[in-house]
Amino acid sequence: MxxxxxxxxxxxxxxxxxxxxxxxxxxxxxxxxxxxxxxxxxxxxxxxxxxxxxxxxxxxxxxxxxxxxxxxxxxxxxxxxxxSPRQESVAGAKADAIRGHDERLFREANDLMPEGDLLHLVDQLQSDDSYFMSQAHRLDKFRSFFSETGNQFIDPDVSGKLQALLESLDSLLLFLATHFFVFPESQNYPEDLRLCMYPRLNVDRDGDGTSESMQRYDNFQAQLDIAAKAVRNAYKEYRLVVKHYLYL
Ligand SMILES: [Zn+2]
Known part of the structure; x- marks a missing residue:
């Protein structure tokens, strides 16, 4: 037979x-x-x-x-x-399962740091040179979520864009941890402290207004702007490939 x-x-x-x-x-x-x-x-x-x-x-x-x-x-x-259609449907089912996995991953990560909150933080950094501790914590949770076992995208395009985003987040978080300080020193909500970039160089905060301070501040501001823009662009590309592939 x-x-x-x-x-x-x-x-x-x-x-x-x-x-x-x-x-x-x-x-x-x-x-x-x-x-x-x-x-x-x-x-x-x-x-x-x-x-x-x-x-x-x-x-x-x-x-x-x-x-x-x-x-x-x-x-x-x-x-x-x-x-046969059956085998095509098996391949289809496999693709659906992969997509389901990646979709769950995207949603879980998005719950940790929703798009709107992330973009708001980037705006705030660029316009006010400040952030709240809770925002940095969430960004850090979003980042470390993807280093946990099983939390890797299967789709190579999404995975690639995510890697680029994570690298830009590493740089930004390092910058925030290095160049920002609690300001003002006494705050109404100490459970969620506000931090500002070099308040003693910023004439609108604690700065002395000398041209040397202002020059140094401008220099840091330019670096912050680059780091923030990198995150914004990387996030946009990540979001675009997720939309294209997961229809989300
Ligand atoms: Zn039969």
């Missing part, structure tokens, strides 16, 4: 080339006639149907079965069963 577990009647009636649980049936229903030409592989359902027919009931004829068997063997010989 070369029917590769495909049922001759499933194929004959429906063009169904998917693999089925089944049995070898005797076309003439004579169990002693085991000649190859008298054997056909049928799925369990069609096997029952074919076996239970009586001469009084107009069921599936021997001639039909032989015709479908021949057609099926031709299709198998032409490897048509390798491209």
């Amino acid at each position: 070369t029917s590769a577990r495909r049922c001759a009647l499933c194929y004959g009636f429906d063009g169904d080339l998917t693999r089925k649980k089944g049995q070898i049936a005797h076309i003439d229903q004579d169990r002693t006639n085991a000649d190859e030409s008298n054997l056909v592989y049928l799925c369990l359902e069609h096997h029952d149907e074919y076996d239970s027919r009586t001469s009084q009931v107009k069921g599936i004829s021997e001639a039909e079965v032989r015709t479908y068997k021949t057609r099926l063997l031709d299709a198998i010989a032409a490897s048509e069963h390798w491209h």
Whole structure:
């Protein structure tokens, strides 16, 4: 038998080339006639149907079965069963599972640091040179979430854009940790402290207003601007590839 577990009647009636649980049936229903030409592989359902027919009931004829068997063997010989809808749907199911995994990952990370909050932080850094401790914590959680086991995107495009984003976040967080200080020193909500970039160089804060201080401040401001822009751009690209691939 070369029917590769495909049922001759499933194929004959429906063009169904998917693999089925089944049995070898005797076309003439004579169990002693085991000649190859008298054997056909049928799925369990069609096997029952074919076996239970009586001469009084107009069921599936021997001639039909032989015709479908021949057609099926031709299709198998032409490897048509390798491209059956079932196998395409298996590949589709696998792609869906990967997409489901990546989608869950995106959503979990997005809960830690939603797009709006991240962009708001970047705006605030660029316009006010300040942030709150809680914002940096969330950004850091978002970043470390992706270093946990199993929290890696499977899709290579999303994964690549995420890597670029994480690198830009590393730089920004390092900058924030190095060049920002609690300001003002006494705050109304000490549980969420506000930090500012070099308040003693900033004439609007504690700065002395000398040109040297202002020059140094401008220099740091330019560095902050570069780090913030890098995050904004990397996030935009990450978000775009997620949208394209996960439709989110
Ligand atoms: Zn069948």
